Amino acid sequence: MTLEEEIRRRSEGGALLAVLLDPANLTRERAAELASQAERGGADLIFIGGSVGAAFGLNDTILGAKEGSDLPIVLFPGNVDGVSPYADAILFMSLLNSSNPYWIIQAQALAAPVVRRLGIEVIPTAYLIVEPGQTSAAGWVGWVNPIPRRKPEIALAYSMAAELLGMRWVYLEAGSGAEKPVPAEMVAAVRARTDLGIIVGGGLRSPDQVRERVRAGADVVVVGTHIEEGGDVVDKVRSLKEATGG
Ligand code: 1GP
Secondary structure (H helix, E strand, O other): OOHHHHHHHHHOOOOEEEEEEOHHHOOHHHHHHHHHHHHHHOOOEEEEOOOOOOOOOHHHHHHHHHHHOOOOEEEOOOOHHHOOOOOOEEEEEEEOOEOOHHHHHHHHHHHHHHHHHHOOEEEEEEEEEEOOHHHOHHHHHOOEOOEOOOOHHHHHHHHHHHHHOOOOEEEEEOOOOOOOOOOHHHHHHHHHHOOOEEEEEOOOOOHHHHHHHHHHOOOEEEEOHHHHOOOOHHHHHHHHHHHHOO
16 A cells, blocks of 8 residues: 555544654754654654755655654655655645746656656645745745635635646645644635645644644644644644544
8 A cells, every 4th residue: 555545544534643844944863853752642644845955954854753753754845856765755746826837847847757766655746825825935935826815716726727637635835834824714615626635734733723624624734833843742743633533
């Protein structure tokens, strides 16, 4: 069974919690510590990637995370240099609401031969950045034409197009550290009219925020900043995981 199939199967019993580690902010030792705490708290996946400065230290972060836990590691690449042979799978993403074709298809063309050569499992994913994500690093780097928060139908239209193009997942992103996560109504709109797996991230901090988006149809929720801030990480992860219902 592929990791993607396993994620799909497990998400039927409740959403999965992914902890995002950004190599720009971490040493190998800290990555190991956070991955260990994430696993003890009940997280299901480790996502690794970032928009600025994530290439340097990428492999150290992955190897650290592997030293600290047995959780599957999924690359969440910010550019062509976000690829590594040490991960279990990669979100092969197109930033569909970019206004620069580099982020829609050129980076993917440059990375595809490398991904194929490494033989890493690919999870084809539409990446959509929703307000206020245009002010995040990913939004700024990615020349984003943001999806208005009050327009779930626009997120749905992009998601439908992604599905028609053969993608299997959509990542609804509010931007790392966003003041407001992606609206639950937007998640619900995509859930109601597509069969895509739905990943939601950006600005998620509380169990209530996670619960609302899982009830709306999220299959995977991603939490980065709140975990990287430290404190009692095991406890933070545990309460977020409980909110996924998984
Ligand atoms: C960012 O969706 C991820 O790309 C996670 O966001 O850091 O706000 O949790 P946070």
